[in-house]
Amino acid sequence: MFTGSIPPSVGNLSNLIQLELGDNKIQGKIPQEIGCLSSLTILSLELNKLNGEMPQSIFNLSRLEILSLGGNELSGKLPFLVNRGLPNLKEIYLGSNRFSGRIPNSISNISNLNVIDLSYNSFNGNIPITLGNLHNLEALNLRTNRFTNDLTVNEQDFLTSLANCGYLNLLSISGNYITGLIPKSIGLGNLSTSLERFIASSCRISGTIPNEIGNLSNLIWFALGDNELNGIIPQTLGKLENLQRLDLSGNKLQGSIPNNFCNLRKMYLARLSGNRISRQLPTCLGNLLSLRELYLANNSFSSKIPSTLWSNEHIQIINFSNNFFDGPLPHEIENLKGLTVLDLSGNQFFGEIPSTFGQLQSLNRLTLSNNKLQGHIPNFFDNLKGLEYLDLSRNNLSGEIPQSLETLTYLSYFNVSFNDLSGEIPNGRRFINFTIDCFRGNKGLCGASRFKINACKTSKLKSSRKHIFLRYIMPPIAFIIFASIIVILLLIYRASKSQLSPPSNSPIGLAHERVSYIELLRATNNLDELNLIGRGSLGSVYKGIFSNGSTAAVKVFNLDVQGALKSFDIECQILRSIRHRNLVKVITSCSNLDLKALVLEYMRNGNLDQWLYSPNYFLSIAQRLGIMIDVASAIEYLHQDYSSPIVHCDLKPSNILLDEDMVARVGDFGIAKLLTDDRRMELTKTLGTIGYMAPEYGSTGLISTSVDVYSYGILLMETFTRKKPTEEMFQGQLTLRSWVFGSLPNGIAKIVDVDLLNVDRENTRGKHEMLLTQIIELALECTTDSSEERLNIKDVLVRLKKIKIGVQERQNRGRFN
Numbered sequence: 001m002f003t004g005s006i007p008p009s010v011g012n013l014s015n016l017i018q019l020e021l022g023d024n025k026i027q028g029k030i031p032q033e034i035g036c037l038s039s040l041t042i043l044s045l046e047l048n049k050l051n052g053e054m055p056q057s058i059f060n061l062s063r064l065e066i067l068s069l070g071g072n073e074l075s076g077k078l079p080f081l082v083n084r085g086l087p088n089l090k091e092i093y094l095g096s097n098r099f100s101g102r103i104p105n106s107i108s109n110i111s112n113l114n115v116i117d118l119s120y121n122s123f124n125g126n127i128p129i130t131l132g133n134l135h136n137l138e139a140l141n142l143r144t145n146r147f148t149n150d151l152t153v154n155e156q157d158f159l160t161s162l163a164n165c166g167y168l169n170l171l172s173i174s175g176n177y178i179t180g181l182i183p184k185s186i187g188l189g190n191l192s193t194s195l196e197r198f199i200a201s202s203c204r205i206s207g208t209i210p211n212e213i214g215n216l217s218n219l220i221w222f223a224l225g226d227n228e229l230n231g232i233i234p235q236t237l238g239k240l241e242n243l244q245r246l247d248l249s250g251n252k253l254q255g256s257i258p259n260n261f262c263n264l265r266k267m268y269l270a271r272l273s274g275n276r277i278s279r280q281l282p283t284c285l286g287n288l289l290s291l292r293e294l295y296l297a298n299n300s301f302s303s304k305i306p307s308t309l310w311s312n313e314h315i316q317i318i319n320f321s322n323n324f325f326d327g328p329l330p331h332e333i334e335n336l337k338g339l340t341v342l343d344l345s346g347n348q349f350f351g352e353i354p355s356t357f358g359q360l361q362s363l364n365r366l367t368l369s370n371n372k373l374q375g376h377i378p379n380f381f382d383n384l385k386g387l388e389y390l391d392l393s394r395n396n397l398s399g400e401i402p403q404s405l406e407t408l409t410y411l412s413y414f415n416v417s418f419n420d421l422s423g424e425i426p427n428g429r430r431f432i433n434f435t436i437d438c439f440r441g442n443k444g445l446c447g448a449s450r451f452k453i454n455a456c457k458t459s460k461l462k463s464s465r466k467h468i469f470l471r472y473i474m475p476p477i478a479f480i481i482f483a484s485i486i487v488i489l490l491l492i493y494r495a496s497k498s499q500l501s502p503p504s505n506s507p508i509g510l511a512h513e514r515v516s517y518i519e520l521l522r523a524t525n526n527l528d529e530l531n532l533i534g535r536g537s538l539g540s541v542y543k544g545i546f547s548n549g550s551t552a553a554v555k556v557f558n559l560d561v562q563g564a565l566k567s568f569d570i571e572c573q574i575l576r577s578i579r580h581r582n583l584v585k586v587i588t589s590c591s592n593l594d595l596k597a598l599v600l601e602y603m604r605n606g607n608l609d610q611w612l613y614s615p616n617y618f619l620s621i622a623q624r625l626g627i628m629i630d631v632a633s634a635i636e637y638l639h640q641d642y643s644s645p646i647v648h649c650d651l652k653p654s655n656i657l658l659d660e661d662m663v664a665r666v667g668d669f670g671i672a673k674l675l676t677d678d679r680r681m682e683l684t685k686t687l688g689t690i691g692y693m694a695p696e697y698g699s700t701g702l703i704s705t706s707v708d709v710y711s712y713g714i715l716l717m718e719t720f721t722r723k724k725p726t727e728e729m730f731q732g733q734l735t736l737r738s739w740v741f742g743s744l745p746n747g748i749a750k751i752v753d754v755d756l757l758n759v760d761r762e763n764t765r766g767k768h769e770m771l772l773t774q775i776i777e778l779a780l781e782c783t784t785d786s787s788e789e790r791l792n793i794k795d796v797l798v799r800l801k802k803i804k805i806g807v808q809e810r811q812n813r814g815r816f817n
Contacts, residue, residue, distance in 0.1 A: 001024065001025060002024040002025065002026055003024070003025045003027070004026065004027065004028075005026065005027055005028030005031075006028070006030065006034075007031070008031040008033045009033070010031065010033060010034060011031065011033025012033075012035075013037060014036070014037070014039070015039055016039060016040055017039050017041050017042070018041060018042040018044075018224075019034075019037065019040060019043050019044070019045075020042065020044040021044065021048070021429045022044045022046040022047050022048070022068065022770070023046070023048075024047075024048055025048065026048040026049065026157035027048070027049045027050065028050065028070075028075075029050065029052035029053075030045065030050055030052070030054060030055050030058070031564075032055045032057045034055065034058060034061075035058055035059075035060045035061065036057070038061070038062070038063070039063060040061050041064060041065045041088075041561055042064075042065065042066045042068075043058070043061070043066070043067050043068070044066065045068065045069050045072070046069060046070040046071045046072070047070070047072075048071070048072055048573060049069040049072065049073060050072040051074065051075070052074065052075065053075060053076035054072065054074060054473065054778050059085050059086055060085065061085075061086065061698065061784060062086070062087060063088055063365065064086055065089060065090045065091070065112075066091045066093075067086075067089060067091065067092045067093070067094075068091070068092075069094055070093040070094060070095040070097065070117065071095070071097075071359050071447065071506045072096075072217065073097065074094070074097040074795065075098040075100070076099060076100075076101075076732060077099070077100060078099060078101055078102070078104070078123070086110060086114060086349055087110070087112075088115050089110050089113060090112050090113060091113075091624065091666075092113065092116055092118075093115065093117045094117065094118050094121065095117045095119040095141065096120040096121075097120070097308060097621060098121065098123065099118070099122065099123060099283075100121070100122040100123060100124065101124070102124060102125035102126075103125070103127065103128055105128045107128065107130065107131065107134075108130040108133035108134055111133075111134065111136070112136060112137075112191055113134050113136065113137060113809055114134075114136045114167070115137075116137070116139070116140050116141065116142075117132075117141045118141070118142055118145065119141045119142060119144055119145070119172065120143070120144045120145075122145060122146055123146065123147065123148065124145070124146040124147065124148065125144070126148065126156050126158075127142060127149050127156075127158065127173070127178075128158065128174075128733060129155065129156070129160075130161070130162025130473030130490065131158055131165075132162050132163070132164040132165060133161075133167060134165065135164065135166065135167075136167060137162075137165045137167065138167045138168060138169055138170070139168070139257060140162070140168065140170065140172070141170065141172045142172065142173050142176065143172045143174040143175050143176070144176075146177065147173070147177065147178060148177045148178070149176075149178045149179070149180075150178075150179050150180045151181055151182070151183060152179075152180040152181060153180070153726060157180075157183060157184070157297070158570075159182070159186050159373055160185040160186070162186075162191065163189025164628065165190060165191070166190035168176065168190075168194050168195060169195060169218075170196065170197045171197065171198050172194060172199040172200075172586070173196065173199070173203065174199050174200060174201040174203065174223070174751065175201070175202045177203070177204055178200070178205060179203075179204040179205065179206065180207075181205070181206060182205060182210055182213075183210065184212045185488045186198075186212065186213070186527070187210065187212030187213055187214065187215035187249040188212055188215065190218065190525065191376065192215040192216055193218060194218070195216050195218065195219060196219060196220050196221065197220060197221035198221070198223070199223040200224055200227070201223045201224060201225040201226050202225070203227055204227065204488075205224065205227040205228070206228040207229065207230070207231065208229065208230060208231035208232075208234075209231065209233070209234050209248075211234045211235075212236075213234065213237065213240075214234065214235075214238075214239040214240065215236075215239075216240065217239070217241075217242070218242055219243055220242050220245070221243075221244065221245040222245070222247070223245065223247035224245075224247065224248055225249040225250050225251070225271060226249065226251075226668075227250070227251055228251065228252065228296060229251040229252060230251070230252040230253065231253065231254065231263075232254060232255035232256075232258075233248065233257060233258055233272075233277075235258050235259075235260060235592075236744065237258070237261065237264075237531045238260025238263040238264065239260075239263070239454050241263060241265070241266065241593070242266060243245070243264050243266065243267060244268045244290075245268060246267065246269070247269075247271040248271065248272055248275070249271040249272060249274045249536055250274070250275075251274070251275050253272075253275040253276065254275070254278070255276055255278070256277060256279040256280070257272070257277060257281065258282075259282050259284065261282055261411060262285065262287050262288060264288065265289070265442065267288050267290055268290055268291065268292050268293070268618075269292065269293040270291065270293070270294050271293075271295045271299050272295065272296050272299065273295045273299070274298045274299075275298075276299065276300055277300065277301065278300035278301060279301070279302065280302070280303045280306070281301060281304075281305060283306040283308050284308065285308060285309045285312075286306070286310070286311040286312055287308070288312065289312060289314065289616050290626060291312060291315055292314065292315055292316045292317070292338075293316060294315065294317065294319070294397055295317070295319045296319065296320050296323065296472070297320065297322055297323070297343065298321070298322045298323075299323055300323065301320070301323040301324060301325060302324040302325070302326070302485075302544075302704055303325070303326070303327075304326065304327040305320070305330065307326075307330065309334055310330050310332035310336060311335055312336065313336060314617075315339060316339060316362075317340060317341040318339065318341070318342050318344075319341065319343040320343065320344050320347065320715065321343045321344065321345040321346045321367065322345070322346035322347075323346070323347055323351065325344070325347040326348040326349065326352075327349065327350070328351035328352075329344070329351065329352075329354055329368075329373075330354070330597060331354045331356050331359075331779070332356070333354070333357060333359075333360065334356035334359035336360065336364070337359075337361070337362065339360050339362060339363055340364050341361060341364070341365040342363065342365070342366050343361070343365070343366075343414070344367065344368055344371070345368060345369040345370050345372040345391065346750065347371055348371065349368070349371040349373060350371070350372040350373065351373065351374060351375075352373070352374060352376075353368070353375065353377075355378060355380055356377070357378070357380065357381075358378070358380030358383045358384070359383075360698065360758050361384065361385070361386070361604055362660050363384050363386065363387060364386045364388045365389040366384075366387065366389065366391070367389070367390075367391040368391065368395070369390070369395070369752055370395075370594050371395050372395065372396060373392070373395040373396060374396045374397065374398070374720070375398070376398060376399035376400075376401075377392065377401060377402055379404055381402065381404070381405060381408070382402070382404035382405060382407050382408060384408070385408070385409065385410075386410060386661055387411055387661060388410045388411060388412050388413070389413045390411065390413070390414050391413070391414075391415045392414070392416050392419070393415040393416060393418055393419070394417070394418045394419075395414065395418075396418055397419040397421060398421060399421065399422065399423075400421065400423030400424070401416060401421060401426055401445075402426075402798070403426050405426060405431075406426050406428045406431055407429070408430060409429075409430070411430045412433070414430075415435055415438045416439060416442070417439055417441045418438040418440065418441030418442070419441065419442055420442065420443075420444070420762070421439075421442040422443075422445060423445065423446070423456075424446055424447055425439055425446070425447030425448070425453075427447060427448045429773050434606065435451075436451045436452055436453065438549055439451065444655075445613075463570070464718070480596060497707065510772045517590060517595065520544065520554065520597065520599070522547070523544035523547075524543070524554050525556065527540075527542055531534040531544070533553060533606075536654075537563045538558060538561055539557040539558045539561075539564060540556055540558070541553050541554065541555045541556075542556065544599070544602075551602045552587055552599050552600060552601065552602050553599070553601065553602045554597055555597060555598040555600060556596075556597045556601075557596040557597065564596070566784060568591075568596040568598070570669060571598060571668075572589055572591075572598070576639070578637075580637045580641075581633075581663070582630045582631065582633045582665055582666060583634050583665060583666055583667075584600055584601055584657055584665045584667035585601040585665075586598055586599070586601075586690070587598055587599045587600060587601065594631065600667070603658055603659050603665060604658075604659060604660045605657075605658035605659065607654050607655070607657050607658065607659070608627060608653040608656035608657075608664070608719070609652075609653035609654040609656075610657065612653055612718070612722055620622065620756070621720075621756055621771065621772070622804075623662060624720060625775070625800065625803065625804055626662070626664075626804070627656065627658070627662070627719070628664075628665040628715075628719060628800060629797065629800050629801060629804065630663055630664035630665075630717055631651070631664050631666060631712065631715070632796050632800055633791045633797060634664075634665070635651075635709075635712060636794050636797050639708065639773055639794075640793075640794060645705055646669075647703055647704065647707055647744060648666065648708050649667065649697075649703065649708070649711075650668060650692070650711070650712075651692060651711035651712055652689050652692050652711070652715065653718065653719070654668075655667050655668040656715075690726060691714065691724065691730075692705065692725065693707075693710075693711070694707045694710035694711065695785050696709075696787055701722045705757075705793070706787040706790045707787075707795065708791070709782050709790045709791060709796065710782060710783050710787075710790060711783055711795055712734065712793065712796065713737075713778075713779045713780070713782025713783035713790075714779075714783060715780065716738070716775065716778065716779040717736055717740050717776065717779045717783075718736070718757070719738070720752050720775055720776065721736075721740065721752055721753060721774060722753035722755075723739075723751075724736075737780065737783050739751065739779055741782065743776075744776065744777070744780075746774065747774065748769045748773050749769060751776075752772050752776075756772070757810075771803065775800075775803060778796065778800070780793075780798050
C-alpha cells in the first residue's frame, strides 16, 4: 500500500540487482536516476499509478533481463527501446498502459527476448514480420491495440514468420484490425508442437479455418471469436485432443458440428454462438465429461436435443437460445447437479415444465422465454434457493403465479409477461422490486395498485362460504385437533428414549421438531452403503431423505471404537451453541443405548478433499482462495467471537464441506477443545490427523488456538499445491512445509497445482506467480515450529482478504485475462 513517488535517490543503490515495487499505489514519473543502477537485472514497477514517458536512461541498463511496467498510465513511443541497448533483455511487460506508435523492425536485435507483452495499449501500424527472428520467443501478447496487418500481403503476414519460433506457446492478437486469411503455414512449422494458446478474437480475419489447424497438437486454447470466418468447422479440429477452450462464436460458420468434435475430451469451454451452424447436435456430446460451459446460441440448430447431453452432471452453463430446437423439455435434466445457467429461450419447446427442474439446486439463472410451453408455473421453483434470474415470458402458461416464489431470497429478475396467467400477483419480499413490465400481456392478472391493474376482488359466494366455515365447521375441528395434540404429547413423553431431540434454536432442516429412530433408519434405508457419504475413524456419514422431503447428513458413531462416545458428547456440546455461516449446522441428535447419531445440514458439493483429488473436478485460484477465506472466517469465530475459545484440532480437506453455492463449512468437531477464559492452553491425549498436527500438539499434547493456525497453514499449502502432507515423497527430513519452503522465491511454478497454470491464463509473466507466492508465504508463516511466532488467525484472514482484493484489481485492470 505504498504511496507517493519513487525518490531519485534510488539511483545511489549502485549494487542493486533487483528492484521490485509492483502492486502498490506509487504515483508520478519514473526517475531518470534509475538508469544509474548498472547492476540491475530485474526492474518491476507494474500495477501502480506511474505516468509520463519511460526515461531513456532505462536503456543504459545493459544487464537488465526483466522489465515489467504493466498496469500503469505510462505513455510515449517504443522505437528507442530497441535502438539503445538492453542486449540481455528476456522479458518485457508494458501491457495496460497508454503507449502508442509502431513496433520497429529492429526489435529482432534483442535476440534473447522470450516474452513480449504490449497488450492493452494504442500501438499501431503493422506487427513486424521480423518477430519471427526471435527464436527464443515463448509468449507474444499484442491484444487490444490498433495494429492493421493484412495477412494476404506477404510483407505483413507475421503469422507465417512466427512459424520459425520453436518455443512460442502463447500468441494473442485479439482486438486488432487484422484482415485476410489465416495462413496454412501456421500448422506446418515449429508451432505445430509448441503453440498452446492461439487467441485472435475480435479482429477482421476472414475466409475458412485451414485444415492445418489440426496439426497444433499441444493447443489448449483456440479463440477466433467475433471475426468474419465462413465455411465449415474443419474435421481436423477433432485432432486437438489437448484442447480445453474453444471460441468460434460471432462468425459466419455453416454446416454442422463434426462428430469427431467429441474427441475433445479435455474440453472445458466451447463457444459456437452467433454462427449459421445447423442440423442436429452430435449424440456423443454427453461423453465430454470435462465440459463445463457450452454456448450454441443464435444458430440454426433444429430437431431435439440428444438425451445423452443430460448425462454430464458437472456441466455448469448451457446456452442454446435462439435456435430451432423442439420437443418437450427433458426430464433427464435432473442429472445436471452442477448446472448454474440454463438458457433455452427462443426455440420451439412445448409441453409442461418438468418437475425434475426442481432438482437443479445450483441453478441461479433460468431462461425459457419465447417457446410454446403450456401448463402452470410449477411450485417446485421455490426449491431453487439460489435462483437469481427467472424468465418464462412469451409462452402459453396459464394458472396463477405461485406465492411460494416470494421465498426466493436472491431473485432479482422475474418475467412472466405475455402468457395466459390469472389471479393475484405476489407482492411480498423480492416481488416488491418488480414492475408491471414483468407481468404485461396476461389479461387475467390482478394485484396491488402500484401495478396499475385491476385490484383483486373476493366474490360474495366466497365470503359466504368463509362465514359458514368459520362459524359452524371450524369449532369442532379445533376441538378434535386440541384433543389429538394432548394424546400425541403423552405418547411422545413415554417414548422419549427412542426419539430424536433437537437442540434449541436448531437451524433450518427437517420440518418436524422430533424424528423417530425408525424414521432415521428409513431415511438412510437402514444405513445402506448406497447412502454412504464418507467414513472416518469414529463412524460413518450417510445421506438421509426424510418423509417430508428434507435431505440431511446423518453421522452415525461407531460405539465399538474407543473414544467414539466421548466424541459424540463433545460434538453435541459444541454444535448446539455455535452459529456461523461457515460452520456446518446441526439439526438434531439421536441418543439411545444402540445408537449415537447427529443429523447435520447436507452439503451437496461434498468436501474439499473430493474437489482436490477426484478426477473431473477443478477449482480455480479464485475458488480456492474463497474457500480458504471461508475456513479462516470460521476459525476466527471459534477462536475469538465465541464466549470461550474453541480449538478445532483436526483441520483437513475432508472436514471442509461445500454447500450448493461452493461456500465452505467447517465440520467434524469430534476432538475439539473448549478452552476457559483464564486457561488458554490445555493438555490432551486425543491427537489429530498426522501431517496436519502442530509440533507441540503431536509431541506433548499441548492445545492452544495456534494449533489450528498450524493446521490451517498446512491446509492452505495443500489446497494450492494439491499435495497431501502424507504423500510417500515426504519422508525423513523432507516434509510438505520444507518442500514448499525450498521452492521460494523462484520455484513457485514447480510446486503449485499444475492445473492452476493451464486454465484461464493469457499473461504468462510468472504464471500468476506473484499471487501464488503471497499465498504460499502466508502458509509458511502459519506453520513455524514455534507457536509464539505463528500468526493470529484474524491477521491471516486480513491478509487473505487483501490478496483477494488484489486479484479483483488485477482482473479489472487486465492483469489476469
